[in-house]
Amino acid sequence: MASPDSLERHLQSAWLARGPLAVALLPLSWLFVALTALRRGLYDLGLLRTHRLDVPVLVVGNLIAGGAGKTPTTLALLGLLRRQGWRPGVVSRGHGRVSTGIVHVDAGTPASQTGDEPLLLHLRGGVPVCVGEDRVAAGHALRQRHAEIDILVCDDGLQHLRLARDAQVIVFDERGAGNGWRLPAGPLRDPMPRRVPARSVVLYNAAAPSTPLPGHLAQRGLAGAVPLHGWWRGMAPDVEALAALRGRPVLAVAGLAQPARFFSMLRERGLDIVEHPLPDHHDYADLDWPAGTADVIVTEKDAVKIRPERAGAVRVWVAALDFRLPAGFEQDLLALLPRRLPQPD
Structure with a gap:
């Protein structure tokens, strides 16, 4: 019997083309499309509510499943925000953790309780981090514990529609949109947009742009x-x-x-x-x-x-x-954020 790891890699490979396995998964993909469209429609109609926090929110995410470089992007963004005088914090789902609910991350917290990426963001980013399935609740909890935070970065939150955002960074790697199909027949979590969504900047964690969307190339x-x-x-x-x-x-x-x-x-x-x-x-x-x-x-x-x-x-x-952000990317992103108000020391 194939291991879960080998099955995952086989699926990742299948997502690069419209071969037999991808075609076989199309009926499940249509179900996924219908469910996600229904969920988005409920938000559009106001039947599900979007919540705005009391500080600006910057979301980092990707349209495809699998790592596209969100964590190094988030670390670079934390450095940029701090150089601009912001006092950022991070909220994340904490993928792979065995815990549930809200967990505040510190250097002694095991990665099994926080997820590996949130712990890395705390250790390397030097900022407060809180994980939780509900990013709105995590944001409130982080602000209650760290009143000095004046901007929140939501790691891997592109599809978390409950959290209102002021700007978002969409990260692609060499795979681009893969075969262009939605999960599980392809890698796309959301439909591939024809143009860059409003209040968004595209960053390519690749040697060259991998989709038609205009964006910036990270230096790595x-x-x-x-x-x-x-x-x-x-x-x-x-x-x-x-x-x-x-x-x-x-x-x-x-x-x-x-x-x-x-x-x-x-x-x-x-x-x-x-x-x-x-x-x-x-x-x-x-x-x-x-x-x-x-x-x-x-x-x-x-x-x-x-x-x-x-x-x-x-x-x-x-x-x-x-991992470095190009100057043009930094300028485009900062233009989307509200003007930072002076903070008392």
Whole structure:
């Protein structure tokens, strides 16, 4: 019997073309389209209510299923907002967590309770983070605990219609809209728009635009590496540490939706890697690395689930992403946000 991971990757591959599997799933896709259209219609008619929080809201999301680069985009946006004088906080569903309800994230909270991405946003972004299925309730809870927050970033909230937003960032990767069909026959959560939606900016986490929508290209690469124990202490990534791994076998481990991107970036830096892809949001309950492994390199999304004391004699390195927003994107986004009012110190 095929593993859930292999089935997921098979489905991801099927979404790139209109082949036999995608065609077989079309009846389920039509049902999904009908249900999502009904839900959106209920909001349009006012039978389901959209709630506005007392601070501006910026939503980051993607139209397709699977990771398209939302987390590095959100981290870059937090940096931009702080440079502009805002005091941001983050709300997220907390995909993959075993908990329910509202959970405030701190450095000691296990990723299993928060989801790996919210914990990473808190550790790397240095901002308050709250997770909850209801992003409106999470936003209220975060504001009650952190009155200094004057803007909320909603991670992966494009389809969360209950939360009103002032602006949204739509992220695409190399897959674009895939085969153009809706789930589960294709990757689209929402219909592909013919033009950029109102109050939206498109960002391509890719080498070139992957849809007809006008947008901006993110600049991405590897900032360097840092030992796992140093990463947990907040050490900055070092380019020389990454270069020092050249010439010796390294096990590259990635629990991502699109691990090939990570592996390609490592090879571009001259590393001789053995690929070890894992399911997206892998929990790392067991470190099942091959016997005799000396060096392992992981992403930051993986690192939040591996405490240094668990690594034993294996040298674990964390490769940090250098993800930059182009100036034109920053200007377009800031123009959508309300003017920031001076805050008392």
